[in-house]
Amino acid sequence: MNAASxxxxxxxxxxxxxxxxxxxxxxxxxxxxxxxxxxxxQALAEGGADIIELGVPFSDPSADGPVIQRATERxxxxxxxxxxxxxxxxxxxxxxxxxxxxxxxxxxxxxRYEQRHGAGAFARDAQAAGVDGxxxxxxxxxxxxxxxxxxxxxxxxxxFLLAPTxxxxxxxxxxxxxxxxxxxxxxKGVTGAGHLDVxxxxxxxxxxxxxxxxxxGVGFGIRDAATARAIGAVxxxxxxxxxxxxxxxxxxxxxxxxxxxxxxxxxxxxxxxVET
Numbered sequence: 187m188n189a190a191s192x193x194x195x196x197x198x199x200x201x202x203x204x205x206x207x208x209x210x211x212x213x214x215x216x217x218x219x220x221x222x223x224x225x226x227x228q229a230l231a232e233g234g235a236d237i238i239e240l241g242v243p244f245s246d247p248s249a250d251g252p253v254i255q256r257a258t259e260r261x262x263x264x265x266x267x268x269x270x271x272x273x274x275x276x277x278x279x280x281x282x283x284x285x286x287x288x289x290x291x292x293x294x295x296x297x298r299y300e301q302r303h304g305a306g307a308f309a310r311d312a313q314a315a316g317v318d319g320x321x322x323x324x325x326x327x328x329x330x331x332x333x334x335x336x337x338x339x340x341x342x343x344x345x346f347l348l349a350p351t352x353x354x355x356x357x358x359x360x361x362x363x364x365x366x367x368x369x370x371x372x373x374k375g376v377t378g379a380g381h382l383d384v385x386x387x388x389x390x391x392x393x394x395x396x397x398x399x400x401x402x403g404v405g406f407g408i409r410d411a412a413t414a415r416a417i418g419a420v421x422x423x424x425x426x427x428x429x430x431x432x433x434x435x436x437x438x439x440x441x442x443x444x445x446x447x448x449x450x451x452x453x454x455x456x457x458x459x460v461e462t
Contacts, residue, residue, distance in 0.1 A: 208423030216266030229443035233450025242291030382407035
């Protein structure tokens with residue numbers, strides 16, 4: 187497996203050996219409550235998540251739709267920044283040392299963290315916390331060389347987005363840097379938008395695979411078990427974000443982890459029904 191993180195490599199190798207598809211939930215750090223995130227992450231893993239994407243709150247999340255924007259605003263109002271996100275990962279690692287964690291967000295929180303803690307602090311502290319991958323939405327492959335080098339040295343995977351509008355040249359550029367997996371955005375627009383066209387996704391994946399050696403996870407528009415099963419039939423992994431955040435946003439206390447675990451179990455059952 188082309189992965190910098192040993193945890194990530196082991197996870198994809200296990201899934202491949204078992205003939206299973208990756209279940210990859212996304213939640214926003216600090217939502218629905220500041221102290222709930224580590225327990226939520228643990229519940230997601232217990233429910234069958236293979237990799238967890240953890241959103242780093244940022245004030246201008248340009249790729250995110252209304253559901254995730256509101257979650258980010260709630261988290262920012264609670265004072266959640268990169269330092270708190272890394273602390274959440276460290277706390278999760280006290281209970282789970284096998285499930286890969288990917289930080290997903292934007293360049294600004296990384297830059298601010300390094301301004302406060304010194305050059306190279308993010309890679310060092312992310313590695314120490316137990317982070318396995320980063321997906322930085324607004325760092326394209328043309329500008330990623332420094333970040334890619336720092337992540338590679340810290341054994342952290344650098345994950346990129348591809349979209350229906352991505353050209354063959356862009357796929358090749360991303361294929362040169364991507365490790366861990368690639369996140370294919372199944373819809374034009376922001377998270378939570380539109381109607382998922384499974385046939386279009388199935389048509390796109392062979393083109394991507396010609397240029398990208400790592401597994402391909404598909405996200406945006408996956409809201410239920412039936413859609414997860416349909417995407418799982420053509421992709422290496424299924425990424426679920428907006429629907430999960432909608433489910434959790436009004437839950438309080440222990441109810442949020444319970445709801446997250448039950449939702450993951452339904453998704454896991456659907457994915458495991460996919461014939462490979």
